[in-house]
Amino acid sequence: MTRIRGVVLAWLQVQVTGLVLLGVLAVPALSAAADDADRDGAAVDAWVKDALPGLVDTYRFLHQNPELSLEEENTAAFAAETLRKAGYEVSERIGGFGVIGVLENGDGPTLLIRGDMDALPVSEATGLAYASQAKTKRPDGSQVGVMHACGHDVHVTNLVGTAQMLAALRGDWRGTLVILAQPAEELGKGARMMIEDGLFDRIPLPDHAIALHVEGNLPAGWIGYVSGWAAANVDSVDITIHGRGGHGARPHSSIDPVVTAAYLVTQLQTIVSRRVNPIDPAVVTVGSIHGGSKHNVIPDQVDLQLTVRSYSDEVRSLLLDSIRQLTESTCLAFRCPQPPDITIKDEYTPAMYNDPALSAKGAAVFEAFLGEERVVAMPAAMGGEDFGRYHRAKGFPAFMFRLGTVEAGAYEAARKQGEPLPSLHSSRYAPDPEPTLETGLRATGRLALSLLGRP
Ligand SMILES: [Zn+2]
Ligand SMILES: [Zn+2]
16 A cells, blocks of 8 residues: 555656646747747738738729639639749649649648639629629520629638738748639539549648638628538529429319428428427528419429538438438328429538637637737538538648628628628628738738748
């Protein structure tokens, strides 16, 4: 017993001595890290101060010249040219108009920074002097404007600006930087197209991936972030219910697909409420339902379009299996003359997971220069973002943060009046360029330097 106590005491002594030693060693190590962060911050701020006016011009130019998903030719060429001039090895037309820039700068971690380039078919109504005049044709032949209503012009400007900054500051870091300008995010396809076109054969495997997205509900100069699940699996499902059309006055001699569809819509709402665990987020929305042409005609078919959202793979399977089962059995119950057509689009957008450790590191880096009150943890949401596809493909930690964009006065006025601000994808969404870009560049530059190696 005494011997055991002696051994335990000796062990404790070693541990305590070790802790004291560790403490002595850790203090200088911590302050060295703080010194590095201060030095990085000062270098980033000085670069941003000089470059900001030029980058605001770049932003206005991109805003005025938006290109739709899969048509990002000029935006991609601009990104490629800027990267090449800054010393990157550039590959173009990867998965459509995707651009990859690689800057090797000695031994160290590989960091991937991604920005997306595509605009939306929205007629701009901001009234800005640099509003987009671009137009496109809808499938029915009518005209609609093209607008950077999701702020991807901010993303491209931030991406090329950060790339230039880190090339200029290459004496301050070691490792490999991968800059990725992605097409077709709004279709949920661009990341997949780039991966299928050999993205990961062309670059070293990233140790980390970061990106930002503009936020329409946060003032410029603020940053928001979600730790953990931050965007949902997004599936699209098309359903056609087949009936047997006829005269509206003779329902008994028809099989009415409108009534079948009406039942199905309400049945589908029982999936989330009755089949999914209440603490697992899930959405089943029937966004489109079309059938018939006239009051007194029972149509032959009704078409439905659904968006289906989840975080986990298990819930995703449960939702899709349940939709199939309920649709088939409802059609059977209503004596449909043939089984329904159910198409689950295979180009789904996988959920995005913000690595909690990387999110915490990002938040600490941002708080160090913005102050704690301007860096806000945001609630998770069920939007879609195909940035998640990269880390899902290879398993490295990733982090996308939200960049505040709203002009301070407009934000305050909206808050006081309880009025909602124009959301992303709205024709009136207008970021405040200078403070938005300044904060984005300072945040991305500092976070990048904190993830790359030291010389
Ligand atoms: Zn969008
Ligand atoms: Zn977007």
